[in-house]
Amino acid sequence: MPNSGAFASRRGERGEGFPKSARLLDGAGFRAVLQRGRRRSGPCFTLYLWIRPGRPCRLGLTVSRKAGKATERNRIKRVTREYFRQHQIRFRDGFDCVVQARPAAGNSSNGTLRAGLDTLFAPWLIASPGGGTDPEATPCDG
């Protein structure tokens, strides 16, 4: 069952929303991902990802105080959420993931943060059809 199909029934055909069902909301969910998921690291983030076929993708965020003060931490979380929201339609299969910010994220620009997320999520992303950058692309449930 294609992931985008599950979303289309809930969020309409665009698939760009970010409701609570797309987030990890309790300690059990976080613990499961951190223990069972695969881990990839970049300079700004560490990504834990646990593939759960047929279920909607969910995101959890961990930004410790080492990443910066409250304003910095909020910025990191916003950039990450926005990235997830805009790219979830291109995700290969259902999964839960936890994005953990590293101290270097604190003094990185928004563009650097997005680039770091690109590298980490690359294995689970379907290339945009036609190589274009159109966010209105065809749903990927071929």
Added chain:
RNA sequence: GGAGUGGGCCGGGCCGCCGCCGGCAUCCUUCGGGAUGCGGGAGGAAAGUCCGGGCUCCACAGGGCAGGGCGCCGGGUAACCCCCGGCGGGGGCGACCCCAGGGACAGUGCCACAGAGAGCAGACCGCCGGCCGGGAGCAAUCCGCCGGCAAGGGUGAAAGGGUGCGGUAAGAGCGCACCGCGCCUCCCGGUAACGGGAGGCGGCAUGGUAAACCCCGCCUGGAGCAAGACCGAAUAGAGGGGCACAUGGGAUGGCCCAUCCCGCCCCCGGGUAGGUUGCUUGAGGUGACCGGUAACGGUCAUCCUAGAGGAAUGGCGGCCAUCCCGGCUUGACGACCGGGAAACAGAACCCGGCUUACAGGCCCACUCCCUUU
């Protein structure tokens, strides 16, 4: 025009697309929720958590001790280590600024080094007098010895009032005058702190340190919304009831004996994960008037202004405004074109303060200096 002092205020604006979190209305629903529309969504410090309260729970007859805090006077306030207005002291030409600012005749401790002497002080250099006698010398005088002195030098952060006159061998509050100081009495101004004045007493006794111990006066129960209240899985354990009842199963053992362990359903309390609540209308904001020097208070009118909870308030783009740089243009400013910059910082129960951080900008009052009239 320049330099400066005090106080107050702002913390970019508008639009489009895609998102997030509450509220209200309507509709749909598989009762988990969803759709549409309307409207709302960070700060002056939301920060640090340094004080003070509200609120909640726990403890508590009253009082005291210990510990901690505060400390000129008057006022403001729910309260304060806050604020306002005074007083005293210190700094600045000035506008103004700074001060934990009770008590050192209740007691104890400390004051390094230097210095003769550092606490009911003291003779190093000095100054003065004397000398039966001793040494040098014709002598003056010097050395020495005995005694007087706190004026001068010198030490120090600090050496037991200052100036002048008298006095004396030399000196000294030793005496006197003036100034200063302490205590007492009285008068005037002030609610008071305190200020001003008059008189008397004391020749001066009373160095500093209490952000050293301490004394005096006043204040002070503990925790914190993860407070507290309600609902409540799964799993384990305990209790009660019912069913199953032995001839059952498992472990130790070569086997018997022996020993040990094991069921299903329902109910109850405690209570974890999780959920609901506390949760935003409040010592509230704004405006006018009145009282007050002011902090602030009163009356009336008006407004509702974030409530998240693995934690929302965002992303992208455009235009305008501000500032800077370059080009171009002009007598100069401006206009135009291109590029860049825009801080500190994110609500977590809520208020009143304090403190700290901060790009750029605005307003008011006042002071000093220069120039012109």
Added chain:
RNA sequence: CGGGGCGUGGCGCAGCCUGGUAGCGCACUAGCAUGGGGUGCUAGGGGUCGGAGGUUCGAAUCCUCUCGCCCCGA
């Protein structure tokens, strides 16, 4: 939300309570011993005591404010 601790030469620490001299180890520099190095011995340099105010004659030390770091508890 509440509590505790630490900032002193390049590094790790003492000194603070009870105020007057900032000391120890390693490291560094020079000399000697060795053919050279390790090592040993001798001598030497180097510290706004995190920052700003205050109390005091005098502050690393006492007081207030502040900055940074670390660790607990709910």
